[in-house]
Amino acid sequence: MPAMVGAIKVNSISSSGIFHIGDVFNISPSSQSKTFAGAGSFNTGDGLQVRNDYSVTQVYDADVVDQPMVGNI
Template identity: 60%
Template sequence: MPAMVGAVKVITVSSSSIFNIGDVYSMSPDSSAKTYAGGGSFNTGDGIRVHLANSHTRVFDADAIDQPITGT
């Protein structure tokens, strides 16, 4: 059955989202990301103290593809 849609105002659509108006059978957004974090990263809370004298994050990655997104 056809969809009846009135006025639509789109302000923004992010890079990993889907915007659709009307009939649709299937929607499947895909994304992948790689995050490097060193010692003391991703801490949350009040009054956190992190003392790292000599911290290194090694980011060498020998393989070219980690999370392939294919067949979508």
């Protein structure tokens, strides 16, 4: 379904990232990673004011596989 796309702001695209505008049938990941970050780490936007007085990041993860890559080509 065609659509009109307005202004786009791209800050960065990683080596395994996907940037697509327009119609798409299927987009599936070709890599996986696990990221741990503290409070306020992934905030995006212009003119943010973030205050985190106390932040603890728990990195213990009991399960082995979070996102299986079986079947993704």
